[in-house]
Amino acid sequence: MTDRTAGTDVEAWQPSELELDRRLQRRRASRRSVLVALVSTAVFAGVVGWTVLTSPGWENVQQTFFDPGIAAKSFPKILEGLWLNIRVLFFATIAVAVVATLLAVMRSLRGPVWFPLRALATGYTDLFRGLPVLIVLYLVGFGIPALNPEDRVPVALLGTIGISLCYSAYVAEVLRAGMEAVHPSQRIAARSLGLSHAKTLRLVVIPQALRKVVPALMNDFVSMQKDVGLISVLGAVDAVRAAQIVQAQTYNFTPYVVAGLMFVALSFPMIRLTDAVSARMAKREQMGGTV
Amino acid sequence: MSVLELHGIHKLFGDNHVLKGVDLEIDSHEVVVVIGASGSGKSTLMRTINLIERVDDGRILLSGDDITDPAVDVDKVRARIGVVFQHFNLFPHMRVIDNVTLAARKVHGTDPEVARDRAIGLLEKFGLGEKVRDFPDRLSGGQQQRVAIVRAIMTDPELLLLDEITSALDPMLVGEVLDLVRDLKAQGSTMLMATHEMSFARSVADRIVFMHSGRPLEVGPPEQIFGDPQRPETREFLARVTHR
Ligand SMILES: Nc1ncnc2c1ncn2[C@@H]1O[C@H](COP(=O)(O)OP(=O)(O)OP(=O)(O)O)[C@@H](O)[C@H]1O
Ligand SMILES: [Mg+2]
Numbered sequence: 001m002t003d004r005t006a007g008t009d010v011e012a013w014q015p016s017e018l019e020l021d022r023r024l025q026r027r028r029a030s031r032r033s034v035l036v037a038l039v040s041t042a043v044f045a046g047v048v049g050w051t052v053l054t055s056p057g058w059e060n061v062q063q064t065f066f067d068p069g070i071a072a073k074s075f076p077k078i079l080e081g082l083w084l085n086i087r088v089l090f091f092a093t094i095a096v097a098v099v100a101t102l103l104a105v106m107r108s109l110r111g112p113v114w115f116p117l118r119a120l121a122t123g124y125t126d127l128f129r130g131l132p133v134l135i136v137l138y139l140v141g142f143g144i145p146a147l148n149p150e151d152r153v154p155v156a157l158l159g160t161i162g163i164s165l166c167y168s169a170y171v172a173e174v175l176r177a178g179m180e181a182v183h184p185s186q187r188i189a190a191r192s193l194g195l196s197h198a199k200t201l202r203l204v205v206i207p208q209a210l211r212k213v214v215p216a217l218m219n220d221f222v223s224m225q226k227d228v229g230l231i232s233v234l235g236a237v238d239a240v241r242a243a244q245i246v247q248a249q250t251y252n253f254t255p256y257v258v259a260g261l262m263f264v265a266l267s268f269p270m271i272r273l274t275d276a277v278s279a280r281m282a283k284r285e286q287m288g289g290t291v
Numbered sequence: 292m293s294v295l296e297l298h299g300i301h302k303l304f305g306d307n308h309v310l311k312g313v314d315l316e317i318d319s320h321e322v323v324v325v326i327g328a329s330g331s332g333k334s335t336l337m338r339t340i341n342l343i344e345r346v347d348d349g350r351i352l353l354s355g356d357d358i359t360d361p362a363v364d365v366d367k368v369r370a371r372i373g374v375v376f377q378h379f380n381l382f383p384h385m386r387v388i389d390n391v392t393l394a395a396r397k398v399h400g401t402d403p404e405v406a407r408d409r410a411i412g413l414l415e416k417f418g419l420g421e422k423v424r425d426f427p428d429r430l431s432g433g434q435q436q437r438v439a440i441v442r443a444i445m446t447d448p449e450l451l452l453l454d455e456i457t458s459a460l461d462p463m464l465v466g467e468v469l470d471l472v473r474d475l476k477a478q479g480s481t482m483l484m485a486t487h488e489m490s491f492a493r494s495v496a497d498r499i500v501f502m503h504s505g506r507p508l509e510v511g512p513p514e515q516i517f518g519d520p521q522r523p524e525t526r527e528f529l530a531r532v533t534h535r
Contacts, residue, residue, distance in 0.1 A: 185378060186380060186382065188343060188376075188380070189376065189382070191343070192341055192343065192374040193370070193394040193398060193442070194366050195366070195393075195394070196366050199398075203393065203397060204382055208383065208384050211384060
């Protein structure tokens with residue numbers, strides 16, 4: 001039995017005239033498409049820009065939304081607020097990873113003995129997937145402190161809990177879908193080797209499930225990145241709240257634009273990474289490179 | 292001593308009575324090949340032995356231990372049996388070496404270095420030495436199936452169950468897998484296999500079991516089953532599969 005790969009004389013091969021000609025044609029065609037795309041983008045941007053800049057209210061809008069002085073003044077405060085958002089995001093991500101995995105595993109348990117756990121997990125995900133994040137934040141943010149008026153729980157913590165409750169439900173559903181997409185024969189193969197149910201999940205099912213849902217999970221992460229801005233409704237001084245404070249002092253909306261740009265900047269690397277990962281996975285899964 | 296004893300095995304799927312009292316013994320180093328029409332219950336029989344399906348009646352003894360006892364630890368039993376399926380069930384997210392050593396590391400508690408050395412030895416022996424670090428999707432069907440067999444024998448199972456391990460392969464690739472099975476026989480592995488490759492069954496089997504509607508209708512050495520079948524059902528089946 002030999003498995004040598006054929007063709008050791010690869011170095012000797014030179015592309016033929018035919019192939020060189022084809023490459024030239026492809027290069028020309030792609031230069032043409034790039035040019036068309038550039039021109040059409042420029043035209044579109046020009047039309048939009050001209051429409052906005054020549055509209056009668058533009059002067060006014062420029063002053064209330066794009067005031068450079070106010071932007072510079074509010075920047076440090078909003079940045080400080082954003083730091084709170086980032087911390088909330090960090091802890092919420094950890095909480096979501098743990099809770100969502102538990103929920104997904106609970107929902108995947110088979111057999112009548114597990115019915116209570118399964119039902120609990122199903123009820124939880126149904127409830128929190130349906131509830132608007134804002135309502136959950138209000139309920140947690142004002143409900144939990146009311147239970148125990150003596151202790152003052154930091155609002156940022158309450159916000160983290162509220163965000164985690166909602167996103168655990170979304171992410172659990174994504175994970176569960178991924179686990180169900182792993183072919184049952186994989187479980188049988190693992191169990192046949194003597195792996196326990198738990199080890200089968202941990203070593204065989206979950207790693208494959210994660211691979212399948214990485215783009216979906218990254219999407220959820222991006223949307224969580226901006227939803228941490230909602231904790232401002234509880235009074236936590238995050239980026240949004242900091243912007244609101246400046247806005248109330250100056251009657252100018254520029255701070256909101258600054259905060260908005262910061263959130264965009266925060267999510268931008270993740271969005272690009274999501275695209276790159278999805279593209280790479282698509283490439284790995286399909287052999288035909290041209291379709 | 293018998294490695295495997297089946298006593299009056301019954302299995303039903305709803306109203307479908309698939310196994311209707313199967314008795315069979317397999318001795319150490321014996322190769323038993325199950326033949327029979329599609330749907331006669333060959334795969335079901337294998338899956339009950341591996342405890343993937345629960346029997347509805349009867350007893351299964353593995354080296355004398357009753358593995359159909361409800362108190363038995365199924366993971367321990369499965370760790371003593373090697374299984375290869377029709378479709379290559381390698382784990383796509385693990386390299387060949389990790390596929391092969393998984394059970395040794397995670398079930399048998401073998402030292403990873405020791406497991407690794409043994410795995411590389413086996414893979415090299417079966418012409419897969421260059422594939423150690425590859426992922427399964429980079430392997431041909433025949434290579435994948437050979438890796439699956441190496442994975443199954445890695446922990447020296449008392450019994451090997453091979454269920455139609457060549458029927459998903461191109462005819463070109465069948466030979467390399469069957470050669471491997473011959474090697475295993477030469478080394479003294481105890482095997483129970485289902486196959487539609489009659490000439491292979493004839494050459495490798497110590498005993499042939501002809502399954503017919505849930506029963507081992509005729510059991511005997513290959514010369515007898517293929518040369519001088521006693522039952523009309525056996526004759527009819529063999530006539531059908533050999534004159535395709
Ligand atoms: N999980 C299952 N649920 C319900 N019925 C099943 C199940 N597995 C097998 N059966 C039924 O049991 C019968 C025997 O199936 P089995 O797979 O054991 O046949 P086989 O002899 O292996 O056939 P083949 O040669 O096609 O592999 C068939 O009628 C099949 O429909
Ligand atoms: Mg079968």
